Amino acid sequence: MQPKLIIHSGAGSSLGEKGGVELVRNSLHKILEKLYKLLVDDQSALDVVVRGCQLLEDDPIFNAGTGSVLQSDGQIRMSASLMDGLNHRFSGAINVSRIKNPIDLAKALQSSPDRVLSDHGAAELVRELQLPVYNSLTDKRLNEWQQERQQNFSKSMANIIAESPGSGTIGVVALDKEGRLAAGTSTGGKGFEKIGRVSDSAMPAGNYATGSAAVSCTGIGEDIIDECLAAKIVIRVTDGFSIKAAFERSFAEAHKHNRDLGAIAIDANGIIAWGKTSDVILAAFHDGKEIGDSLEAAKGTFIFTAE
Ligand code: GLY
Numbered sequence: 001m002q003p004k005l006i007i008h009s010g011a012g013s014s015l016g017e018k019g020g021v022e023l024v025r026n027s028l029h030k031i032l033e034k035l036y037k038l039l040v041d042d043q044s045a046l047d048v049v050v051r052g053c054q055l056l057e058d059d060p061i062f063n064a065g066t067g068s069v070l071q072s073d074g075q076i077r078m079s080a081s082l083m084d085g086l087n088h089r090f091s092g093a094i095n096v097s098r099i100k101n102p103i104d105l106a107k108a109l110q111s112s113p114d115r116v117l118s119d120h121g122a123a124e125l126v127r128e129l130q131l132p133v134y135n136s137l138t139d140k141r142l143n144e145w146q147q148e149r150q151q152n153f154s155k156s157m158a159n160i161i162a163e164s165p166g167s168g169t170i171g172v173v174a175l176d177k178e179g180r181l182a183a184g185t186s187t188g189g190k191g192f193e194k195i196g197r198v199s200d201s202a203m204p205a206g207n208y209a210t211g212s213a214a215v216s217c218t219g220i221g222e223d224i225i226d227e228c229l230a231a232k233i234v235i236r237v238t239d240g241f242s243i244k245a246a247f248e249r250s251f252a253e254a255h256k257h258n259r260d261l262g263a264i265a266i267d268a269n270g271i272i273a274w275g276k277t278s279d280v281i282l283a284a285f286h287d288g289k290e291i292g293d294s295l296e297a298a299k300g301t302f303i304f305t306a307e
Contacts, residue, residue, distance in 0.1 A: 010168015068188025171216025
């Protein structure tokens with residue numbers, strides 16, 4: 001099969017800062033090119049999704065891994081998940097700290113009988129895997145938190161999404177030469193949230209795959225959970241909807257409920273899709289012939305599909 005690939009780095013109100021579009025585009029396109037080569041070189045969708053999440057986590061302009069936002073107590077807690085469409089298997093780590101790539105925990109948990117671990121359990125897994133201690137904090141995130149602290153945390157969340165170039169949950173969806181699908185999602189959360197708040201990114205609501213379709217979501221976690229968006233789209237496709245119809249139905253529902261979210265997907269026929277109710281979703285895709293992206297798509301609800 002012709003491999004297909006789509007990645008995202010968040011969704012939200014606008015790429016407000018001057019130069020924001022080009023900064024995000026350069027980063028996404030560079031990562032996309034690297035990952036697509038891996039698919040052409042016969043790597044599995046699952047391995048490419050893990051590598052893609054690592055590269056996006058390592059870019060400090062995105063809110064995952066290095067550059068994650070701080071929570072209300074000034075700590076970073078990250079969450080990530082991985083779903084293998086071939087084996088129909090989900091794994092994830094919730095609210096983990098002091099690790100460079102949270103997706104590595106989700107990968108390690110794919111073969112574990114206990115496949116989703118949170119804070120203490122996830123920290124114990126980091127120790128068992130002997131992963132080096134890593135500080136994901138950047139000056140920009142610390143400054144944002146200090147400013148909010150002075151204003152007594154009047155914002156409900158950090159500038160995490162598209163408002164500045166330094167923002168956004170990340171996700172990768174891939175279809176490999178063998179027709180296998182996989183999805184991965186990783187986040188620093190909303191920023192300024194209560195200790196213990198759990199993101200959609202390590203739930204099937206935010207990241208889901210079967211042999212029929214794979215989806216990664218971005219946006220406000222609570223909105224994604226309420227819509228159960230990733231699982232809903234995938235199950236609709238698995239039950240016989242086209243990916244286009246599944247996106248149209250699911251985004252009409254999300255729009256009706258005033259949700260702020262976006263999703264990327266690929267189906268088993270190689271159709272790539274993305275959709276949003278937010279003004280912007282930062283997504284880029286490779287269809288085997290060319291690279292495309294969503295950075296300057298029309299504001300508001302929008303759905304894109306292409307073979
Ligand atoms: N979608 C990421 C979060 O809300 O945590």
